[in-house]
Amino acid sequence: MSNSNSHATGSPYAPQTAAETAAMLDVVGADDLESLFDVPESVAFDGEFGIDARSERATRREVAGLLSRNADLTEFLGRGHYDHYVPSVVDDLASRSEFLTSYTQYQPEVAQGFLQALFEFQSMLVELTGLDVANCSMYDDATALGEAATLSQRVRSVSGDRILVPEHLREGKRAVLSNYAEGPDLTVESYPMTDGVADVPALADEIGDDTAMVYAESPTVRGVIEERLGAIGDLAHDHDALFCLGSDPIALSLLERPANVGADVVVGDAASLGTGTAYGFGLGMFVTREEYLRQVPGRLVGASEDAADRRAYTLTLQTREQHIRKERATSNICTNQAWVALRTAMHAAWLGPDGLVDLAEDCVTRARDLADRLDDIVGVTAPIHGRHHFREFLAHTDQPASAIVADLAADGFAVHAVDDHLVQVCVTETTTDATDEFVAAFREVAK
Amino acid sequence: MKYDQARWTDDSDDLYEPLLSEKTSKTVDIEDSPLPDDLTRDSLSLPDPAEPELARHYTRLSQMNYGVESGPFPLGSCTMKYNPSFTEDVAARADAAIHPGRPDSTVQGTLALCHRLQDYLGRIGGMDAVTLQPPAGAAGEFTGIQIAKAYHEHNDDERSEVVIPDSAHGTNFATAAMAGYEVVELPSGDDGRVDIEALEAAVGDDTAALMLTNPNTLGLFERDIEHVADIVHDAGGLLYYDGANLNALLGRARPGDMGFDVMHYNVHKTFATPHGGGGPGAGPVGVREELAQFLPNPHVRERGGNYEHYEPANSIGKVHGFYGNWPVLLKTFAYIARLGDEGLRDASAKAVLNANYLAEQIEYEVPFGPFHHEFVASAGEQDAADAAKRMLDYGVHPPTTKWPEIVDEALMTEPTEGETKRSLDQLAAAFNAVAGDSDAELADAPSRPAAKRIDQVTAARNPQLSWQALDDM
Numbered sequence: 001m002s003n004s005n006s007h008a009t010g011s012p013y014a015p016q017t018a019a020e021t022a023a024m025l026d027v028v029g030a031d032d033l034e035s036l037f038d039v040p041e042s043v044a045f046d047g048e049f050g051i052d053a054r055s056e057r058a059t060r061r062e063v064a065g066l067l068s069r070n071a072d073l074t075e076f077l078g079r080g081h082y083d084h085y086v087p088s089v090v091d092d093l094a095s096r097s098e099f100l101t102s103y104t105q106y107q108p109e110v111a112q113g114f115l116q117a118l119f120e121f122q123s124m125l126v127e128l129t130g131l132d133v134a135n136c137s138m139y140d141d142a143t144a145l146g147e148a149a150t151l152s153q154r155v156r157s158v159s160g161d162r163i164l165v166p167e168h169l170r171e172g173k174r175a176v177l178s179n180y181a182e183g184p185d186l187t188v189e190s191y192p193m194t195d196g197v198a199d200v201p202a203l204a205d206e207i208g209d210d211t212a213m214v215y216a217e218s219p220t221v222r223g224v225i226e227e228r229l230g231a232i233g234d235l236a237h238d239h240d241a242l243f244c245l246g247s248d249p250i251a252l253s254l255l256e257r258p259a260n261v262g263a264d265v266v267v268g269d270a271a272s273l274g275t276g277t278a279y280g281f282g283l284g285m286f287v288t289r290e291e292y293l294r295q296v297p298g299r300l301v302g303a304s305e306d307a308a309d310r311r312a313y314t315l316t317l318q319t320r321e322q323h324i325r326k327e328r329a330t331s332n333i334c335t336n337q338a339w340v341a342l343r344t345a346m347h348a349a350w351l352g353p354d355g356l357v358d359l360a361e362d363c364v365t366r367a368r369d370l371a372d373r374l375d376d377i378v379g380v381t382a383p384i385h386g387r388h389h390f391r392e393f394l395a396h397t398d399q400p401a402s403a404i405v406a407d408l409a410a411d412g413f414a415v416h417a418v419d420d421h422l423v424q425v426c427v428t429e430t431t432t433d434a435t436d437e438f439v440a441a442f443r444e445v446a447k
Numbered sequence: 448m449k450y451d452q453a454r455w456t457d458d459s460d461d462l463y464e465p466l467l468s469e470k471t472s473k474t475v476d477i478e479d480s481p482l483p484d485d486l487t488r489d490s491l492s493l494p495d496p497a498e499p500e501l502a503r504h505y506t507r508l509s510q511m512n513y514g515v516e517s518g519p520f521p522l523g524s525c526t527m528k529y530n531p532s533f534t535e536d537v538a539a540r541a542d543a544a545i546h547p548g549r550p551d552s553t554v555q556g557t558l559a560l561c562h563r564l565q566d567y568l569g570r571i572g573g574m575d576a577v578t579l580q581p582p583a584g585a586a587g588e589f590t591g592i593q594i595a596k597a598y599h600e601h602n603d604d605e606r607s608e609v610v611i612p613d614s615a616h617g618t619n620f621a622t623a624a625m626a627g628y629e630v631v632e633l634p635s636g637d638d639g640r641v642d643i644e645a646l647e648a649a650v651g652d653d654t655a656a657l658m659l660t661n662p663n664t665l666g667l668f669e670r671d672i673e674h675v676a677d678i679v680h681d682a683g684g685l686l687y688y689d690g691a692n693l694n695a696l697l698g699r700a701r702p703g704d705m706g707f708d709v710m711h712y713n714v715h716k717t718f719a720t721p722h723g724g725g726g727p728g729a730g731p732v733g734v735r736e737e738l739a740q741f742l743p744n745p746h747v748r749e750r751g752g753n754y755e756h757y758e759p760a761n762s763i764g765k766v767h768g769f770y771g772n773w774p775v776l777l778k779t780f781a782y783i784a785r786l787g788d789e790g791l792r793d794a795s796a797k798a799v800l801n802a803n804y805l806a807e808q809i810e811y812e813v814p815f816g817p818f819h820h821e822f823v824a825s826a827g828e829q830d831a832a833d834a835a836k837r838m839l840d841y842g843v844h845p846p847t848t849k850w851p852e853i854v855d856e857a858l859m860t861e862p863t864e865g866e867t868k869r870s871l872d873q874l875a876a877a878f879n880a881v882a883g884d885s886d887a888e889l890a891d892a893p894s895r896p897a898a899k900r901i902d903q904v905t906a907a908r909n910p911q912l913s914w915q916a917l918d919d920m
Contacts, residue, residue: 009789009790009793010789010790010793011786011790011791011793011794011797011864012531012785012786012790013528013529013531013719013794013864013865014793014794014796014797014798014864014865015865015867016797016800016867016868020867020868021797021800023868024800024801024804024868024871025800027804027807027808028800028803028804028807030800030803033796033797033799033800034796036796036799036800036803036817036819037668037696037699037700037799037819038662038667038668038670038817038819039668039696039699039700040670040672040673042673043672043673043700043704043705044699044700045573045698045699045700045701045704048788049567049570049571049698049787049788049791050570050788051567051570051783051784051787051788051791052787052788053784053785053786053787053788053789053790054784054785054787055785056533056785059533059537059781059784059785060533060536060537062784063537063540063543063560063777063780063781064540064542066556066559066560066563067540067542067543067556067557067560068542068556069555069556069559070542070545070553070554070555070556070557071549071552071553071554073549073553075546075548075549077546077548077549078548079548080768080769081546081547081548081769083544083546087498089498089501089502091539092502093501093502093505093506093509094505095535096505096506096509097514097515097516097517097530098509098510098512098513098514098516098517099508099509099512099514099723099724100514100530100535100721100723100724101514101515101516101527101529101530101721101722102512102513102514102515102722102723102724103520103522103525103527103722103724103725104525104722104724104725105724105725106522106847107513107835107836107839107844107845108898108901108903109836109839109893109896109898109899109900109901110512110513110839110844110893110896110898111511111512111513111724112508112511112512112897112898113507113508113509113510113511113512114508114512114724114725116508116511117505117508118724119912119913119914120466120494120914122912122913123913123914123915124493126912126913126914126915126916127491127492127493127915128491132912132913132916133912133913134912134913136725137726139582139583139586139727139767139772140582140767140768140769141768142765142767142768143582143586143766143767143768150625170768172765172767172768172769173768175744175764175765176764176765176766176767176768178764179589179593179763179764179765179766180625182593182596182626182627183624183625183626183627183628184627185627225482225486227486253491254477254480254482254487254488255482255486255487255488256485256486256487256488257488260488269768276544277544277545277546278543278544278545278773278774279543279545279546279547279557279769279770279773280547280767280768280769280770280771280773281727281769281772281773281774282582282767282768282769293910299725300910300912301912302906302907302910302911302912303906303911303912303916303917304901304902304903304905304906304911305901305902305905306898306899306900306901306902307891307899307900307901307902308899310898310899312898312901312902313901314901314903314906316903316906316907316910316912317907317910318907319907321617322585322617322618322620322621323616323617323618323850324617325617325621326617326620326621326630327620327621327623327624327630328624329617329620329621329624331621331625332585332588332589332618332621332622332624332625333583333585333586334583334584334585334617334618335583335584335585335715335722335725335726335727335728336583336725336726336727337582337726337727338723338724338725338726339721339723339724339725339726339727340723340726340727342723342724346501346505348493348494349466349493349494349495349496349501349504350496350498350501352473352493352494352495352496353472353473353474353475353491353492353493353495354473354475354495356491356493357475357477357491361480361481364480364481364482365481368481388482388483388486405550409550409552409553414546414548414549414550414553416548
């Protein structure tokens with residue numbers, strides 16, 4: 001068993017033999033390993049953490065044992081985190097150790113592979129949005145939105161401190177935005193929504209010359225496709241405010257290019273491609289116009305040439321970054337989500353343009369079909385917004401939403417409770433096979 | 448060796464062609480969509496490789512990339528250590544794929560694991576409570592500084608400055624500014640450590656916090672840490688521990704015992720979770736009891752055998768849209784469980800031994816000392832960046848260059864515990880070969896990798912950041 005190996009009481013990943021350790025100690029002139037630590041006695045730690053070492057096998061069993069406490073549910077859940085099927089080839093290629101165990105590309109001559117992959121990721125986002133400049137990732141959609149807000153303050157010519165966001169915004173996203181807004185003294189305010197989309201006249205009343213940025217989403221957190229993005233963009237620009245649009249790469253494969261509706265910045269979670277569900281693990285995308293290039297947060301990969309005049313890639317415009325500009329950097333983000341961006345680019349390339357458009361169209365028709373089927377159930381109205389949906393929609397239930405959620409969980413299904421009598425349902429290709437059973441269970445619990 | 452230089456040098460120029468190019472992209476027209484025309488785009492142009500082509504493309508790209516499993520990677524302060532395959536397997540478990548929108552009662556396993564990891568990290572750092580939410584070290588810094596800010600505001604004690612040593616990581620400065628603080632830069636003393644007199648002059652009623660890395664970026668332990676803590680605490684400030692170098696202290700000293708009030712852990716440095724070419728990381732934050740009320744929402748606690756999310760009384764809110772980088776946390780848990788007390792102690796001991804051994808072997812001047820896990824050599828008359836390029840020709844990854852600035856032509860080197868004596872000797876040989884090379888040889892380097900020296904000036908002057916922007920398309 002694994003406990004019989006020679007590293008039972010040390011790190012299995014610190015490979016020196018006892019003889020080597022002794023020889024090395026001799027070279028550095030130390031009697032033993034402990035004497036290498038230059039820690040004063042008064043702050044030295046001589047206790048135990050109380051963490052027992054386990055073998056690989058025992059650790060696996062422990063993790064499996066813990067995770068088995070999770071209920072086995074088929075998740076019809078969305079609201080910003082989506083389960084789309086990730087092909088095996090993505091797992092396989094992304095797991096190649098030259099990608100997985102490399103660092104930020106500070107020596108581009110031996111990091112051309114990752115740099116090219118990130119350049120391709122940036123190129124994909126440029127095509128999807130119609131904007132000019134994509135960085136090569138942020139943490140998630142919420143932190144990307146926070147960065148967009150601070151960018152708006154830097155680039156906007158008139159001083160202003162209000163960030164306007166839709167009334168229907170995921171709570172976590174709004175909370176992160178508020179945290180980012182605190183340092184630069186920005187104020188986050190909501191504008192109303194009517195029937196699932198922005199109330200444009202109400203937004204016109206809210207917006208003013210002190211507005212730094214207007215944010216809208218399509219699809220919204222309720223899965224509604226926002227129909228008046230152009231009007232929202234016009235309102236923002238009439239007041240010299242930045243127009244920031246939230247979306248995701250699958251939706252963008254089908255929806256009108258953000259550049260064509262006036263978006264100055266596109267943020268969102270690109271993890272809808274490449275990761276599946278991972279408890280909220282994200283991939284923030286950040287795309288903007290060229291005029292804001294030098295204010296963009298995060299890393300950028302650029303094309304150049306090497307000394308042999310061949311195309312080569314490198315991190316560029318690093319004077320924006322904290323390792324050079326310190327407190328005058330555009331952001332503190334350093335480690336980002338590079339490997340997730342690699343996975344997303346791989347997944348998009350695997351699908352190709354036909355596959356992406358098909359997948360996006362399926363996101364519309366699957367939601368429409370499932371809403372129609374739920375609407376046939378007595379005591380259920382779906383969708384509550386008579387609009388186009390993407391992946392998800394709200395259903396009104398005569399029974400309390402909390403009871404619907406609990407009863408469905410007992411039957412092996414998960415949906416969101418949104419309000420007293422509102423539940424939200426999300427469907428993707430990973431749950432299509434379970435739809436018939438889900439509708440049957442819904443019929444029972446909605447009585 | 449998977450890092451196959453020979454193979455790519457023989458390849459054609461096509462190798463440099465991005466996937467999203469005219470050769471491989473395809474345009475589809477969007478008609479008959481389930482949406483009205485005014486909501487949809489009319490076409491989409493993206494690459495369209497067949498799966499075998501895709502596999503070859505990315506396999507080839509991987510061969511043009513250097514990782515820890517390609518060879519030594521002694522990037523000082525970045526801490527590139529061997530990443531066990533085993534932790535990858537654990538994180539890839541199908542049953543770890545959970546949606547964050549589930550009720551707590553249906554994710555007891557996930558929450559139990561989070562709770563156990565919070566507990567482990569608290570013990571390792573000497574902290575009373577730990578949040579797992581920050582998705583990277585810099586995000587951890589932001590969380591920690593927001594907590595410090597909330598603490599002062601809670602006590603009606605508005606403070607405007609954060610004090611940071613000149614040798615600190617650039618993220619410290621950026622984080623303090625991002626949180627709305629003025630930065631007071633603290634010059635290092637002649638011994639490379641905090642200058643107590645300078646500290647006393649810098650700290651006062653406006654000091655919200657001192658951000659400190661210990662051992663610092665020169666690999667030196669701040670021996671006066673208790674005195675430093677007293678000065679900051681007496682002024683009413685908090686002491687923030689940048690966990691980037693915690694791997695040098697595991698089981699020998701704990702930030703909480705040294706007087707630090709709040710800290711972040713770089714799990715990808717202290718433990719071993721792959722850097723992934725620049726992320727994902729995770730930056731859990733630990734605090735002492737008094738600050739636990741300010742932790743991000745939600746926090747995980749155990750009640751009567753059940754685990755639940757809850758909002759700490761005076762929470763700073765959220766720093767990630769959901770719960771942080773969960774797969775990275777899972778790897779961290781697996782790594783800590785595998786090593787246990789003795790393994791973690793051993794990892795630190797070997798990391799420190801390796802750094803001191805390597806420092807002893809190389810011919811460049813290595814000022815200061817004694818070192819913990821890293822040291823900063825000076826390339827002296829050579830340009831450190833050129834010296835680094837030349838090291839690529841000797842088949843190893845170079846150290847971090849030109850930083851920290853307090854050492855001329857810095858070569859900041861951290862071998863980590865993952866290197867054997869043999870690979871350290873290989874590294875030392877590379878250093879020493881470069882030390883003996885002429886300026887002309889350095890200026891022409893690298894010659895061995897397929898990509899020769901890359902023109903970074905042109906890249907910045909004429910930014911071409913996508914295939915669509917390429918001049919020669």
